[in-house]
């Protein structure tokens with residue numbers, strides 16, 4: 001299904017916002033104004049924006065950790081002021097300032113990262129089962145190529161397919177997991193080939209093209225809501241910088257090739273989307289300038305909100321209330 005101009009304009013706006021949010025986080029970690037890590041999303045924000053902008057309010061969203069889910073936050077309409085307050089240990093953080101990049105935003109059914117890559121595969125089957133029983137909702141689970149070596153990935157795909165669960169397995173394949181390259185980790189370049197082994201519909205798309213990602217996820221969502229089961233969407237993307245700020249940018253034990261990284265920059269999703277919205281007269285240059293101005297203003301308001309919020313000092317009782325013991 002081709003996107004309408006309004007949908008394209010919304011995707012473009014969310015992409016520019018997400019890109020500004022990522023740059024805000026980079027600035028802040030360089031200034032020592034973030035708690036914990038930052039895993040830069042530079043040049044790779046289109047996948048999350050495209051995957052999340054047209055989800056339904058009831059849908060469960062599990063974002064990828066790259067850029068700490070900011071592309072998904074932009075698409076989902078998350079209050080990024082509360083997201084930044086979370087990353088700065090403030091009272092108004094979306095998890096009370098206690099989680100840093102393992103944030104969640106339950107009010108919007110966004111359940112976030114954990115320290116364990118691939119932790120989500122089994123819960124996703126449960127969310128998928130609950131969604132099937134309730135109807136009119138599905139699950140979008142995003143993760144990277146690096147998580148598909150986990151045994152849980154295979155259990156989840158098997159159950160999802162057997163029970164026709166309304167799940168989109170959305171893989172951001174940037175060909176890297178810290179210092180390992182995709183060829184170190186997988187015998188085949190397409191992660192989606194694993195899903196085909198379970199008979200699951202699987203597509204490979206350009207994750208740098210925010211419009212292509214959205215079209216694909218809309219179709220996969222309709223497939224899921226029609227009771228036809230899961231789809232595997234593999235968005236080919238890239239990693240322009242180091243895995244996380246402060247870690248050397250290596251492939252195996254060697255610095256990544258500078259010329260290769262320059263080549264990757266030509267696939268910047270903002271450049272690609274801008275060319276297209278202008279060529280197809282979705283937006284004028286004046287409207288684009290306005291979107292940039294609003295994104296800058298939004299970032300300023302987000303930073304002020306987080307900076308003004310008091311430091312979280314939870315009592316022992318409050319801390320224990322957040323601990324689950326099985």
Ligand SMILES: Cc1ncc(C[n+]2csc(CCOP(=O)(O)OP(=O)(O)O)c2C)c(N)n1
Nearest residue numbers: 066115116117144145146147174176177178
């Ligand atoms: C179970 C487990 N193993 C290893 C790690 C260390 N680790 C953190 S991020 C990461 C790479 C993830 O790669 P990918 O899923 O492709 O996402 P990307 O960072 O490339 O976007 C690894 C191995 C971890 N957090 N959890």
Ligand SMILES: [Mg+2]
Nearest residue numbers: 144145174176
């Ligand atoms: Mg990866």
